[in-house]
Amino acid sequence: MNQLAGFGIVCGALLLPACGRWPASKPAAKDVAVAAAAARDSKYGLAGWAPPSRDSIPNDSLGNSIRRGLYILRHTRDSLPTYATSSLNCTSCHLEDGTRIEAAPLTGSFARFPKFMARAGAVVPLADRVNYCFTRSLAGNRLPVESREMQDILAYLAYVSTGVPVGTKIAGSKGLLDPPDTLVSDTRRGEVLFSSTCSPCHGPEGQGMPGIPALWGPKSFSIGASMARVERAASFIQHNMPLGQGGTLSWQEAFDVAAYINSHPRPDSPGKEGDWPLGGAPADVPYATRGHVAFNPPASLVARKNPSLALVPAPEPVPR
Amino acid sequence: MNQLAGFGIVCGALLLPACGRWPASKPAAKDVAVAAAAARDSKYGLAGWAPPSRDSIPNDSLGNSIRRGLYILRHTRDSLPTYATSSLNCTSCHLEDGTRIEAAPLTGSFARFPKFMARAGAVVPLADRVNYCFTRSLAGNRLPVESREMQDILAYLAYVSTGVPVGTKIAGSKGLLDPPDTLVSDTRRGEVLFSSTCSPCHGPEGQGMPGIPALWGPKSFSIGASMARVERAASFIQHNMPLGQGGTLSWQEAFDVAAYINSHPRPDSPGKEGDWPLGGAPADVPYATRGHVAFNPPASLVARKNPSLALVPAPEPVPR
Numbered sequence: 001m002n003q004l005a006g007f008g009i010v011c012g013a014l015l016l017p018a019c020g021r022w023p024a025s026k027p028a029a030k031d032v033a034v035a036a037a038a039a040r041d042s043k044y045g046l047a048g049w050a051p052p053s054r055d056s057i058p059n060d061s062l063g064n065s066i067r068r069g070l071y072i073l074r075h076t077r078d079s080l081p082t083y084a085t086s087s088l089n090c091t092s093c094h095l096e097d098g099t100r101i102e103a104a105p106l107t108g109s110f111a112r113f114p115k116f117m118a119r120a121g122a123v124v125p126l127a128d129r130v131n132y133c134f135t136r137s138l139a140g141n142r143l144p145v146e147s148r149e150m151q152d153i154l155a156y157l158a159y160v161s162t163g164v165p166v167g168t169k170i171a172g173s174k175g176l177l178d179p180p181d182t183l184v185s186d187t188r189r190g191e192v193l194f195s196s197t198c199s200p201c202h203g204p205e206g207q208g209m210p211g212i213p214a215l216w217g218p219k220s221f222s223i224g225a226s227m228a229r230v231e232r233a234a235s236f237i238q239h240n241m242p243l244g245q246g247g248t249l250s251w252q253e254a255f256d257v258a259a260y261i262n263s264h265p266r267p268d269s270p271g272k273e274g275d276w277p278l279g280g281a282p283a284d285v286p287y288a289t290r291g292h293v294a295f296n297p298p299a300s301l302v303a304r305k306n307p308s309l310a311l312v313p314a315p316e317p318v319p320r
Numbered sequence: 321m322n323q324l325a326g327f328g329i330v331c332g333a334l335l336l337p338a339c340g341r342w343p344a345s346k347p348a349a350k351d352v353a354v355a356a357a358a359a360r361d362s363k364y365g366l367a368g369w370a371p372p373s374r375d376s377i378p379n380d381s382l383g384n385s386i387r388r389g390l391y392i393l394r395h396t397r398d399s400l401p402t403y404a405t406s407s408l409n410c411t412s413c414h415l416e417d418g419t420r421i422e423a424a425p426l427t428g429s430f431a432r433f434p435k436f437m438a439r440a441g442a443v444v445p446l447a448d449r450v451n452y453c454f455t456r457s458l459a460g461n462r463l464p465v466e467s468r469e470m471q472d473i474l475a476y477l478a479y480v481s482t483g484v485p486v487g488t489k490i491a492g493s494k495g496l497l498d499p500p501d502t503l504v505s506d507t508r509r510g511e512v513l514f515s516s517t518c519s520p521c522h523g524p525e526g527q528g529m530p531g532i533p534a535l536w537g538p539k540s541f542s543i544g545a546s547m548a549r550v551e552r553a554a555s556f557i558q559h560n561m562p563l564g565q566g567g568t569l570s571w572q573e574a575f576d577v578a579a580y581i582n583s584h585p586r587p588d589s590p591g592k593e594g595d596w597p598l599g600g601a602p603a604d605v606p607y608a609t610r611g612h613v614a615f616n617p618p619a620s621l622v623a624r625k626n627p628s629l630a631l632v633p634a635p636e637p638v639p640r
Contacts, residue, residue: 123384123471125471
């Protein structure tokens with residue numbers, strides 16, 4: 001069997017030493033502020049800042065909440081089967097327990113919400129953003145905000161944001177890094193690459209295997225997930241896949257395989273037509289929205305970077 | 321009529337120029353970090369930090385949420401009569417829109433939750449802490465966490481925490497400053513002082529008047545509020561009352577008048593017997609709790625600073 005793992009893998013107990021690593025040191029909040037004065041070139045864009053180490057989670061009630069939150073992120077499907085119905089866990093996309101900056105990092109998330117999200121057309125708190133993952137990427141249902149499980153998740157997100165000034169966006173806060181905007185994908189080339197490079201772990205039908213997420217079909221992420229957008233998926237793949245070998249695929253290869261993956265059916269995302277209610281849905285969103293432009297949104301919202309991507313046929317969603 | 325206003329006053333439109341003032345400047349988050357390296361002697365304990373100015377609330381969706389939150393804090397009773405049944409507003413205790421450090425400041429609150437609270441015996445998120453104000457100080461009911469009103473309040477609390485590193489406790493985070501621990505209160509002396517100094521605004525029966533909160537009786541804060549504790553009330557009074565003349569009463573005078581105010585009946589706080597479930601209720605808590613000490617809590621939790629205060633008879637709560 002090929003040693004390469006595809007797009008997203010569960011940080012289960014057996015795999016922990018490989019993919020559950022954290023930065024070793026935990027800077028105290030006051031040290032962060034001091035270090036921030038020195039230089040501003042850290043990879044997080046907040047000089048001297050790094051997320052605190054998992055080994056530094058305190059041994060108290062708050063620490064236990066943080067740990068429960070972390071375990072839910074790693075074992076989402078097993079922990080909350082009612083709310084996460086796909087084969088994915090949070091850490092399938094948020095690699096290294098959400099600390100990997102190239103993989104939709106969770107670091108700093110507690111400091112940058114509430115904020116306006118164009119897709120929602122509203123100011124949303126962090127709990128709502130977490131629930132977008134539950135309903136879209138995990139193809140499940142909203143976790144009640146007042147539940148202990150949600151509060152534990154939020155405690156973990158606060159922990160990996162320790163020392164980030166409230167209201168500050170650190171690097172990676174866009175979630176996935178921007179790909180070049182001139183490429184045109186080819187699903188046939190993508191199919192060939194998928195077969196050789198991705199299918200050994202994700203399966204020839206993209207069905208995944210225990211601990212490895214399905215990439216399409218009824219147990220995959222929904223059509224409303226960011227990963228169902230070719231640009232976003234290409235960015236994730238180029239930076240992180242095959243697992244442990246991020247950066248080895250060319251951008252063109254990443255686009256091709258992302259387009260192939262997203263040409264297959266996957267769970268529907270009820271209400272998706274209400275996304276981007278002020279208009280401005282990015283070109284790679286694989287479904288129509290009712291977004292009106294009567295409010296004359298800024299040009300940055302209506303820019304469509306890759307019109308050619310609209311040629312990828314929108315797959316038929318799988319009924320839920 | 322005496323010009324002195326008593327314990328807590330509403331920042332209504334007419335009074336805004338006097339009591340709604342904010343620091344003039346808004347430091348950007350990055351500047352905060354830089355300044356923090358310079359010195360650590362600011363009144364907030366985070367050098368160079370001050371809450372952002374009200375004038376700097378952005379003119380966008382998030383800014384509108386922040387403004388709605390601020391208005392709810394100022395006009396709580398009028399905005400949410402179902403949830404705030406006393407005559408108090410949030411800004412009755414959290415003076416200067418929650419930015420006055422001597423008056424249970426809200427500044428930095430977004431950065432220090434979730435945290436363990438001994439009274440609850442649990443890790444609580446900020447929304448729960450806000451709801452303790454609704455159920456106790458406002459003698460009302462829990463505001464649903466997912467309501468727009470709660471989310472607006474949280475947006476305002478995030479705003480006045482802008483730049484405070486997540487996980488950092490800035491000065492004043494205890495809420496009310498510690499009074500000396502050797503004083504013994506005298507309700508008779510307190511009655512005399514109340515009559516001369518407080519009653520002109522709060523009324524001879526502590527009933528308040530429009531815009532000025534009742535200090536006891538059915539429209540006052542509940543027995544479960546921090547202000548129903550003599551030490552906490554004395555601290556608030558000494559630092560802030562008469563309004564605009566904080567620091568003019570001696571600690572002894574503040575203790576005496578606090579004891580007099582809290583010798584009167586006020587709304588009950590259902591479930592109060594469950595407070596401090598691990599034991600260690602402070603000596604000035606005016607009701608019995610079932611807190612057990614089987615877990616052998618640390619001495620700091622069981623210390624009772626002012627045993628003489630227990631001599632103040634616990635008043636009969638007003639039925640709700």
